[in-house]
Amino acid sequence: MSRWTDLPKELLETISKCLDFRVDVLRFRSVCTSWRSSVPFPSFDEDIPPLILKLPMPIGVDAVLSQATICRMEFSRQSKNSSSSESKPKAWLTKIGETKLGKLKFFHPLSNSQVRYSPIMLNLLDFRFFVLSKAFMLKSLSGFYLFGINKVLLFPSSARYSEHELSILAIYHEGKLGYWKYGDESWTLLDDKNFQYDDIIEYKGQFYVVDRWGTVSWIDSSLKLIQYSPPLFGCGSQKNLVESCGDLYVVDRYLDGDRRTWNDYENLDVRRLSFSFRRRRYRMCSPKAIAFRIHKLDEEWGTWVDVKSLGDRAFVLGVDCSFSISSTDFLGGKGNCVYFTDDDDVKGKGLKSDSIFLFRLEDHIIEKVTTLPEYSDVFWPPKIFSA
Template sequence: MSEWSDLPKELLQTIAKCLDSRVDVLRLRSVCTSWRSSVSFPSFDEEIPPLILKLPQPIGIDAVLFHATICRMEFSHQNANSSSSESNSKGWLTKIRVSKLGKLKLVHPLSDYPIMYSPFTLNLLDFRFFELSKAFMLKFPFGFPLYEVNKVVLFPISARCSKYEISILAIYHEGKLGYWKYGDESWTLLDDKNFQYDDIIEYKGQFYVVDRWGTVSWIDSSLKLIQYSPPLFGCGGQKNLVESCGDLYVVDRYLDGERRTWNDYENLDVNFPARRRTYRMCNPNATDFRIHKLDEEWGTWVDVKSLGDRAFVLGVDCSFSISSGDFFGGKGNCIYFTDDDNFKGKGLSSDSIRVFRLENHIIEKVTTLPEYSQIFWPPNFGLTGSNSAPKFNVSDLLKSLSAVMKA
């Protein structure tokens, strides 16, 4: 290890510049004291400027673009309570934000709310992080989610955008698809005939959107929409796009009531954020799901009856797929999600998380299913009595984590 620790500072800095993920830079700095002193920690400013974005009408609100990384978090060494190397290779699902001071702030992967043991400093010599997905969200400067914007992504996604080069694709007002870049005085509406878009995803280096009829379209570099799939004509009320093992899926969510549309925002007073939050949070809840995979060769939709060991996670800012075998207590063939009504403006608790099991089409609270709940960090999140993960006291663990992020 002494030979590695003696690598020239210039070489380490060159390596760090090639890393797109902030988590990878943090892991690089955690190898040893010499590496940590040679590689500066990338502040939030260097990746996505913490600017107040003055969004034009019809939103007309000052907002901040937040960025997070969805990760699998696992111990980097053999845990004393682990009975085998197989169990030690498993981890937990978490979402990471990085402050200007270099501390890791953990938020729940299904939402953007801090978990109860966050923020604190993690010793990256004790943990390893594996990036699963990126997530973006527009919020008010004082931290509340901007409910007029249903989904937002950077266009194109860049790990190192300069200060005034932010540009975004967004679904707002329950279905309008728009583009905006820093300095624009108005949104560019990408489709002035269809106000029924549900989700955006980056898939194979390109951006795709799906509308409420299940039609997937590709957004090219000139912001032109090109139809990519035939309509699904699914009967559900909300569509999500998920990439899993190289394939593109549409998750069709069936609801117990009608969703709002862009018409509901036409007469809404944009000068009262509190009124907008109350208005936006009254959404119908999920009653069932159907999953469809796009057969790109034949251009047809295939009904999916089982996900095998895979599980889909439908978050408020991104949707992704995981292998259940990579997580403590992980179970495949299911969908993790939360209904918007469960936030109540107070943050997300474990009681808000739902699990949909494809084998029986039953939706249950994760608190009633310990075998499904252990994938989330911290372990035993709102639960007790599970044998799926190593046993340790969270308070004692936090006390034992040393601060290694100091320059």
């Protein structure tokens, strides 16, 4: 029987084409010299071409689409002093951006802010990367978050695409749901009557959107909205869609003040006003989260179920991606909670150590994660919240 290092080059090339994420290709190339020589280095252009997107009004700016991968990064080599019966693996939650010259750029999973220790030189053979989700964000050419863009996804979803195939769904101006294809001179509004959409998610290969009343709609291939759920009643002010263990959830966020609406953008001329002025105007209204409720969709009966406990699961509400994790998969962290940050704490000025909060379902208490090391140690790099 031939050794793994003696596999034919043609077979290695076939295997590498099945790897959609750059970090998987990097680990593949790290196995040995023959594997490395048979597969080309994954450049940034292979996944997300650095296209300049001339976004039409009402955004009206040049931008680039940034992609990152949410991963569980597990240390695969056991320490000599560690016991094989240890209950939790040495694993952390991280977000990985573009790769360059064998280095990985790490970002905090709740924002698009690069952690201060990166880029970090790692021996990729010492770690396993388990992909949890993908995240997309539109940025200005100078790298800043685009104010007014709340959420963006590729439509349809694809790990690789060419210039003429790039198209996106976006929630912008605090509630408008739009579609834009590369080269289009205007946005296509998917709903010209409802400007109160909060979140989009890809769920079971389809795209779903939720509005501020908790009504979930399915977006079909022709961009038609089809109501998928009834609205929620007694609602909070902001909704996030989260998929967990095959089920769809709505996380309802209660705020201590009024949110912005699309009216706040109607009289802004983005071509004439300075970036700093738009940023100050954007931050005029900054309500904070004071409570959460979680609802699970019973697809069989078409009703919402009020969730009292998430068990060992934790929901992570990021600025560009929301997802669920199992606390048993990580060295630090506990379940039955929601990690979140108030939007204005991360948009435009980066993530601060005291900007991340945790809501515990068991006692309905919100605390800063900096005060809870048993929860904060879930993030990479370890002790990221230390001074």
